[in-house]
Amino acid sequence: MIRNEFAKMRRLKVGALALLMLGVVFAMAVGMAMGSGIGFHLGDADGYAWKLLLMSQAGAVNFLGPLLIAVLASRQVEIEHRGGGWLLSATAGITPGRLCRVKAVALGAVLVAVIWLSTVSLMGAGTLLRITAPMPVWNWIGYTSLATVACLSSLGVQLLLSARVENQLASLGLGVLGAFIAVFSTAFPRWISYLTPWGCFSLATPVDFVGNNPEYLSMPYLGVSIVGLLAASGFACVTWRFDRKES
Amino acid sequence: MTSIQAEFSKLKRSASIVIVFLLPVVSVVAGTTSTLMAEGGLEEGWHTLWVRAIGFYGMLELPVGVAILASLVWRVEHKNNWNALMNTKISTRQVVLGKIVVVGVLAAVMQVVMLAVVTALGMTLGLPGTVPVQYVWASLIVMLAGFPLAAWQSALSSWSRAFAPPVAIALTLAGLSVGALLVAGRAAIVSPYALLTHATQFGSLLSGGGRTSFPPAFLTLDGIGVVVVTSLTVTVLIWLAHSAVLDRADIRS
Numbered sequence: 001m002i003r004n005e006f007a008k009m010r011r012l013k014v015g016a017l018a019l020l021m022l023g024v025v026f027a028m029a030v031g032m033a034m035g036s037g038i039g040f041h042l043g044d045a046d047g048y049a050w051k052l053l054l055m056s057q058a059g060a061v062n063f064l065g066p067l068l069i070a071v072l073a074s075r076q077v078e079i080e081h082r083g084g085g086w087l088l089s090a091t092a093g094i095t096p097g098r099l100c101r102v103k104a105v106a107l108g109a110v111l112v113a114v115i116w117l118s119t120v121s122l123m124g125a126g127t128l129l130r131i132t133a134p135m136p137v138w139n140w141i142g143y144t145s146l147a148t149v150a151c152l153s154s155l156g157v158q159l160l161l162s163a164r165v166e167n168q169l170a171s172l173g174l175g176v177l178g179a180f181i182a183v184f185s186t187a188f189p190r191w192i193s194y195l196t197p198w199g200c201f202s203l204a205t206p207v208d209f210v211g212n213n214p215e216y217l218s219m220p221y222l223g224v225s226i227v228g229l230l231a232a233s234g235f236a237c238v239t240w241r242f243d244r245k246e247s
Numbered sequence: 248m249t250s251i252q253a254e255f256s257k258l259k260r261s262a263s264i265v266i267v268f269l270l271p272v273v274s275v276v277a278g279t280t281s282t283l284m285a286e287g288g289l290e291e292g293w294h295t296l297w298v299r300a301i302g303f304y305g306m307l308e309l310p311v312g313v314a315i316l317a318s319l320v321w322r323v324e325h326k327n328n329w330n331a332l333m334n335t336k337i338s339t340r341q342v343v344l345g346k347i348v349v350v351g352v353l354a355a356v357m358q359v360v361m362l363a364v365v366t367a368l369g370m371t372l373g374l375p376g377t378v379p380v381q382y383v384w385a386s387l388i389v390m391l392a393g394f395p396l397a398a399w400q401s402a403l404s405s406w407s408r409a410f411a412p413p414v415a416i417a418l419t420l421a422g423l424s425v426g427a428l429l430v431a432g433r434a435a436i437v438s439p440y441a442l443l444t445h446a447t448q449f450g451s452l453l454s455g456g457g458r459t460s461f462p463p464a465f466l467t468l469d470g471i472g473v474v475v476v477t478s479l480t481v482t483v484l485i486w487l488a489h490s491a492v493l494d495r496a497d498i499r500s
Contacts, residue, residue, distance in 0.1 A: 013412075017419075020419050021419060023423075024419050024422040024426075025422075027422070027423055027426040028422050028423070028425055028426045030426070031425065031426030031427070031428075031429040031430050032426075032429060034430055035429035035430070060422070063303075063306070063307060063422065064307075064418060064422050067307075067311060067414075067418050068415075068418060071411045071414060071415040071418065074410075075409070075411050075415075078409065078410075078411065167262075168410040168411055169262055169266075169315070169319070169410070172315060172410075172411065172414055173265075173266075173269075176270065176273075176308065177273070179307065179308070180273055180274070180277045180303075180308075183277075183303055184277045184278070184280075184281040184303075185281075186281075186285075187280075187282070187285035188280075188281065188284055189284075
């Protein structure tokens with residue numbers, strides 16, 4: 001079944017889109033870091049340049065992630081709406097809920113690859129730029145883990161919406177709204193960010209300016225993990241209901 | 248009925264109006280509320296309000312909004328109307344022009360809505376006077392700079408029968424254009440995405456030096472002239488190229 005979803009992805013050019021997005025996150029992060037003057041801080045002993053690069057990656061992911069996920073989810077589900085795939089799969093014994101779960105696993109794998117490869121490529125870029133301070137590997141792993149939870153949680157919501165509402169305007173509209181939440185909720189009280197999966201993007205922000213210097217923020221590993229678990233449970237419950245519902 | 252009138256009449260049952268109103272309203276409210284929460288007030292009044300409202304909107308939401316509008320406008324043709332459209336007595340150029348105008352005008356209305364919401368919100372928050380005239384001029388430039396992107400997204404949406412791929416392309420290229428503007432400055436405005444983002448930055452300069460990370464876009468004759476000439480040239484080139492490609496396209500079943 002998973003192989004089937006990857007075959008559909010090949011036809012939908014999801015791989016090409018994912019690669020392109022990886023390139024865009026990288027280019028945008030490097031562009032933002034350069035715009036913030038990373039070139040003047042490559043030799044700073046406090047790791048200013050690494051902080052700038054990490055903060056820029058988070059900015060690019062917050063900026064692009066919610067809409068990318070909306071596009072990927074709606075594309076992967078649209079094919080079932082257009083081609084009568086729900087019914088066809090059901091006659092082959094694969095219920096709509098199970099099909100959604102398989103799509104989540106397949107698309108989730110692509111998203112995880114994109115987010116972790118963007119981290120590795122930016123670590124490489126920092127090394128090539130000859131940043132002298134030691135690389136903050138654990139800060140980077142911590143950020144990437146939380147961003148992965150944010151991506152997978154919002155993917156679940158987008159898949160469910162795309163499965164229930166055929167009009168792709170709805171899923172893209174939710175993606176646009178998600179982008180607003182991801183970008184702007186850093187300014188709101190933290191508890192608001194825990195209310196939606198897109199809020200987790202802002203919770204994952206690893207570095208912010210304190211005065212004129214970028215500083216590492218404390219990462220809410222437990223809180224984001226709980227949101228991730230709740231999202232996974234909600235996804236499982238709703239897809240279980242899909243399996244027991246007449247289409 | 249001209250092709251442009253026909254395109255506007257097709258909007259009556261379209262969801263495009265939701266995008267046109269909702270996107271700028273959410274942008275302004277989100278930008279302003281987050282600033283009020285983080286900084287406790289609008290330090291430089293109307294200028295802070297404008298910069299916070301238009302920053303993220305100009306970088307991502309406006310280009311993606313134009314892409315969604317173009318996909319919506321072409322969707323009706325992909326639903327069993329393609330061959331009828333291509334076989335009418337109206338030339339392909341007129342058909343394509345009709346689509347460009349309708350998407351461009353919808354994008355322009357979005358900017359009018361944004362300006363209106365900023366003005367209303369500023370007055371509600373008790374800012375003195377009304378929105379500075381430089382932002383009215385800036386809005387006129389944004390309205391014009393939306394046309395090249397409307398033409399480009401219209402072309403993409405005519406080739407793609409699916410709704411989402413042109414939006415995905417817009418998302419990708421808008422992101423790349425932000426990077427290009429940050430690195431290459433005004434040279435990046437050959438991209439319709441960068442041109443629109445650059446246009447949204449006109450006048451967005453706080454007296455304290457605080458602004459977005461982009462190169463400044465001053466309301467000078469030179470600054471405006473470059474955007475106007477680039478907008479008109481790129482729109483006409485895309486219109487002619489798109490029409491020529493469609494003229495050579497086969498029927499679709």
